[in-house]
Amino acid sequence: MSGFQPSWLALREPADRRARDAGLMHKAAEWLAKSGSVHVVVDLGCGAGSTLAAMDPILRAAGCNAHWRLVDDDPALLALAAERAARLGADAKTCRADLSDAAGAAIGNARLVTASALFDLASRDFVVALADAIAGAGAALYAGLSYDGSTTFQPSHPLDGIVVAGFNRHQLRPKGLGTGPSLGPGAARMLAKEMQARGYGVELAESPWLLGPDDRALAVEHVTGMAEAVGELAVLDPAELDAWKTFRLETAGDGRAMVGHLDLLALPGSADD
Template identity: 65%
Template sequence: MSGFAAEWLALREPADRQARDASLLRRAADWLTEGGGRATVLDLGCGSGSTLAALQPLLASASTVWRLLDDDPVLLAFAMERAEQLGAEAETRLADLSDVAAIPLEGVRLATASALFDLASRDFIEAIAERLTAASVGLYAALNYDGSTVFSPSHPLDGIVLAGFNRHQLRPKGLGSGASLGPAAARALARALEARGYAVTIAESPWRLASEDAALARAHVEGMADAVGELDVIDAEELEAWRQMRIDSAAGGRTIVGHLDILALPD
């Protein structure tokens, strides 16, 4: 599983890097460093360190330490190696993200996450919002899937496949109890923090996949088709025809996959 996860993260990182809203990323960096002195960033579900790679270049002159948190030791090793390459001071913590009470927020000014909260249930989101508020910690959460995907050229089954995929996204993913919020998670997180007095900004951060992103576009299609196939809501032959058409057109077509970035700062 670790090897697969590392390959998937490496495949999507160029598209993620292009998709991040530059204004929110800059504001997150400014807020992190505006008080001067030493600041700690807690990267939730750090993976191979994509958030660190995006934010650290904006902190080059600041005294910042990264606390990299994940439940996968292989990914933590990748993230630490990346921190060293970027000259960032960092430490790793192997932890179960679902245990919100145990998330190490001591001394943290900003928590970050990428492509994480769409895996979370409502109770996880409420719990993390409560903990961030109690500690007056800001949050920069990027690349949360918003439920939209637009293909070009189109196919008659695009809509029903997307609806099935979004339904599959609601299955429990282990971050909290019960169903995941999937495409609704980003706005639920924003509302939870706004209700606790945070100033929240949401920005669109879609993948815009073209010919140079064909491998990622194909992997996205495979993931959608596999998920919908588990639901058994589309004739298997029709779903396979959709999959094959999408695979064949990945190099020459375009795909836009919607995501949302969130910056939430305590008042």
């Protein structure tokens, strides 16, 4: 399960990097360091290696020597992730696997499981099975950048609310990661609930994209994707949707947007800490 183009991942990575909550990444590293200096870290849906790039320096600074297992089903992305790991001097091996079938097996002896922009694509049964696998391994979980359903624009447009609501509804369509509807904007809170039910201490932190004039290319792709998704639902007259899209593209160069995400850290045996 992947389906993301390298060009899209590269386009969004600067916004992702700015958005990630540094506090949760440092807490993950501190927790890992308490139980030794060498650990297996499994990154699910690794893409081109953005999570490794963000977290490996923090783990090293905390005294952790991470052996990364980079898991994805796209060989082209795995090759990019391996190249990035080599450039950064990270100890990493790639693992090609269909996450919808192999997430539990891929976890293996992990001490920390990571994923970014993944769980809003997943169904509830996938999250439940993965939570079981993580708890069974006694591993911690860092899940970054799950879309939370909040999107605002400046300047505003009268149709913003309808378009965002339609986009959020579209996000619930099955994406192939598990069976049934995707969790979409509810993913991070569902994941938090499942980990808490297994005795984990869970923290959520806001990690919004804050897009400005320097992010015009990303803003254009984001607006285009939203319009395409809403168009599939036929909740707006096509002419109205096209007018909204045109306005948004024309203002992308000097406007601003906030796209909400949530980061999650779940640590085992910390529910009452």
